[in-house]
Amino acid sequence: MADAGVHTATAADLAEIVRIHRETWRLAYADLLPSEVLDTLDTDDAWSSAIQLGAVLKATEGEWTVGFVVASKAPDDEVAKADGSLPRDAATTALLSVLVEPRWGRRGHGTRLVAEAVRRLGETGATRGIAWVPEADKASRNFYERLGWTGDGTVRTLDAAGRPLREIRVSGPLSVRLGD
Structure with a gap:
């Protein structure tokens, strides 16, 4: 494998982040989401804001950007219990979303992205992470399970x-x- 790394995404990475998001979701979620939803993934605004906040890390292999993670403090509505109440650790819970292009999968990029994200989040006082995964997305569920994350x-x-x-x-x- 060529040099693999994790770096903070910059404005120069915006188009590639949007492309990876769009193309990976179109491939992975074609059976879960209608095409009109998948066709709206081309918007740059949300990604631009997340990149400006430093919440996006990109995975690289050689000269290629192969995936990304968005990691930040979890909003209260994302961390709330089913009854709407907040857990005791709500203020220190982070929300992560990781995506690696399938053609670059199973090479450790997702784990490296999450490892760097949680290292940085830990420096800010975060103690626990959450992520939302389509129930039918077995690959993503398996990925998080290998990290020690389970459905709550x-x-x-x-x-x-x-x-x-x-x-x-x-x-x-x-x-x-x-891993070694």
Whole structure:
């Protein structure tokens, strides 16, 4: 494998981050989301804001950007229990979303992204992480399980242009051990 690394994404990475998001979701979620939802993934505004805040890290292999993670403090509505109450650690819970292009998968990029994200989050006082994963996305669920994250019993159903998308929330410690 060529040199692999994790770096803070910059404005110069915006187009590639958007492309990876769009193309990976179109491939991975074609059976879960209607095409009209997948076709709206081309917007740059949300990504631009996240990059400006320093919340996006990119994975590289050689000269190629191969994936990214968005990691920041979890908003209260994302960390709330099913009854709407906040857990004791709500103020120190982080929200992560990791995505690696399938053609670059199974090479350690996702784990490296999460390891660097949780290292940085730990420096800010974060103690636990959460992520939302489509229930039918077994690959992503398996990835988080290998990190020691499990479903915490909270589910949500999103309206994806009239098609329900059920997501589970996974949760786990902010510690990731990289393999040798």
